[in-house]
Amino acid sequence: MPNEPNRFGWIVEVDVNDPNSVPKKRTAMGRFKHEGAESIVAKDGRVVFYLGDDERFDYVYKFVTSGTFNPNDRAANMNLLDSGTLYVAKFDAGGALEWLPLVFDQGPLTAANGFDSQADVLIETRRAADLLGATKMDRPEDVQPNGVNGKVYVMLTNNTRRKDDQVDAANPRAKNAFGHIIEIAEADGDFAATKGTWEVLLKCGDPSVAAVGASFSTDTTRNGWFGMPDNCAVDAAGRLWVSTDGNNPKDTGRTDGLWAVDTEGGARATSKLFFRVPVGAEMCGPLFTPDDRTAFVAAQHPGDGGTDWAPFGRPSYYEDLSTRWPDFKDDMPVRPAVVVITKKDGGVIGS
Template identity: 70%
Template sequence: MDEKMTRLRASELEDSGDVGNNPTANLTMGEVIAARFNRRDLLRGSLAVAAISATLGQRALAANEQPAKKGMAPSFDFKEIEAGVDETHHVAEGYDAQVLLRWGDPIFADAPDFDPMSQSAQKQSRQFGYNTDFVGYIPIDGSSDHGLLVVNHEYTNEELMFPGIGVQDSKDVNFSKMTKDLVDIEMAAHGGAVVEIQRRNGRWEVVKDSRYNRRITAETPMDITGPAAGHERMKTAADPSGRRVHGMVNNCAGGVTPWGTWLSCEENFNGYFWGKVADDHAEAKNYKRYGLGSPAYAWGKFHDRFDVAKEPNEPNRFGWVVEIDPFDPTFVPKKRTALGRTKHEGAAGITNQDGRYVVYLGDDERFDYVYKFVTAGKVNREDRAANFGLLDEGTLYVAKYNPDGTGEWLSLVHGEGPLTEANGFRSQADVLIETRRAADLQGATKMDRPEDIEANPATNRVYVMLTNNTRRKEEQVDPANPRANNAFGHIVEMMPEGGDHAAKTFAWEVLVKCGDPSVASVGATFSSETTRNGWFGMPDNCAIDSQGRLWISTDGNSAKATGRADGLWALETEGELRGTSKHFFRVPLGAEMCGPCFTPNDETLFLAVQHPAEVDEGAPSTFENPATRWPDFKDNMPTRPSVLVITKQGGGKIA
């Protein structure tokens, strides 16, 4: 086997938008930051806080109702772990990390045990799925010791799942060893899972005989709801109504609503489709904007609906936010089209001061946008069922960041501005099916891969994870811009005007620019209190605990990229310690850190370890010869993506 870099599935899906697919001349986030932070890049600590008043306008300052407090003690009380890379996971001293659910674990009382040598689609549909991403905890009767875990299964790695296969999506192999049986297993390993869990005698357990447990796959029937439901562009031979689709794919991050439903988000759906439409086909420009044309899976070889030459409308039925009721295993999942069609990273929301629900959304591709959706109706806290259509009516907005530290939310509503029939939008359905093109025309700000976005209910600030953008060129930025070739990403903090998340204006600030601050050319801006173990690159997901503290998980650190594994970091957002980061957990070789989620009492932290052994250098990692056999470390077991439970030894709150 050649000693050459493995072609990573995650990287391939991300790189489908390398250039990216955004052809507009809209300002990049880099150009905006450059204009704003020309004189402020060297400021740190209290000097940076003081500089805000000199740099922001009065309107921006007014939007930040709770300015940072000076002189605060550190928020996080734990001994930082060492950064590095090896075959296993590491957690801060004084904490236990329990593997709760692994790929293939049975989640029903009658489900078969995992046998990687005789797997089938039927078995997989009764077992925990593959690459674990978003994790949400929904209490049962308000308990922090008994609840439902909802988990996304984003994608599959055939070379790590199946014996004798190796990497199949390279040009020289072209899926030659993939069979329909293997594809069907992959489809069953996608989607998500609902699992009842309970803490007994200090240890978390899966309740296998639970009436709530459920697997959702790429074949699960789902309803299409909202303005795009039933539109001609949503109809196929198998579904002439345009209102029913099978499955969800590439579900990345997500959210949990106040009424206890799970929002699961389809991200890189483009990689699942074979074939192409003619250049003069009505959907040709639409599909180019979403990056179709380079399949990462063999599904279209065996299932006509994933071949656009045979079902040209099928891709329009993917790329949505899916709402699922975890308390009803018969509930038909709903693709809520009012929230737009993009490569959704997540859908985290907050109940606004007027009772409406606001969902923040990132479109995870280089040079794409930040969105929010504001419901027309209000959250009904007395009648849970009354909220189940709330996400079908409302207004979708896209963000424009101004150089003076203010921002605008531009509405994506048919008939407003350029969103007219003259530009190809005949209805709101067209606007939502082609959300990216609508945002292009409105003049939204190009961003550096917007991933997870979370609103902090304690402060009303909103945090945007911008993972990286190595395709931003020097000529696109001012010399004082944070970075061209932004390999390490940054985090933007947004403050809605008057604390109103439905407001059409906001203030914004760069919280940190990521990377190693000891390397001057990197241009990182962590606080000087951050240690050599505390800095991170490539922020991806984030969580805000019940104390209002920010936790960051990463995707892209590796022995090759940074000399350290991905993991979880605690990041200070207030006072003189603002921008100080501490290292709490790290994943095994080749893995990505996903799904940080706390129980309401902050005494349990759930983490998802995705694609362990998916290395970016050396010999390709395979089923027979993985870079790590985490978490089982048995010769007869492959590496297995898993969900972990972190608890404090002796009890108490995390950190």
């Protein structure tokens, strides 16, 4: 069927509090390779969702609802995502940021360019962003607003296909194997703003290798650096936590995991290792409880590969696994799992 691909690439909302509810495709948020949708309430009560398109040379988006959030009426919030404006980011070389609206019949998004309605714009979100001249990024995955310091953090995982003549200020390295993190400051601290500023918080990779061009602080230890930022979270204190996908013992000398990154003051761009996943796995979905006393992390596809880990050195199959995490029993397969982390004294994580 010619329209079969159009069924995929949407954000789907699930009401986890109602087992009888029907999941809804939130088409107003655009069709692309969504890594997630991280939300925050703006100053005027509208809800802002930040979205990354997990593909090389694709874009950073945000969606701003038309209606406002009502903290005292859950039912009134159930259809907030039916209506709003989807924007795509343009990162200026001088550090300015502009959010360009993806709205039918505005600018080039007209019938002359093959768009007959807003539905066409949303189905062909990437092409619409191309026409608007948005900035082509190095695989934007998670995009996380920070309610403590008012900033927004964009995880750019990597892009080894970027050539020397394709380098720009927001994507400063050709053959970007290790990725980087951009920090956005929305105008007047308003997450619904259409303008702002930006800067590179971190260029990832091994800072001891000059050719890599990493930019961690000098206080970052040998175990503190990371590459391939993927998902992230912000704790109640405003600290950024970054999970990774793509590190492996063969190429980087480490597995993936979760790192704590300071974003303020003299410790800015200092990273500390917090948790490592088993060999072959990637870390995803970090989340902290509001009191910061419990952290949730997910280990995907542990035991994958096998040849990347010298002590094993061969493909990993069900009959011959590089690890049997998390049970470590001969009669149990390796399994992805969600891990719950607490301090032994029950205190605040990261304190």
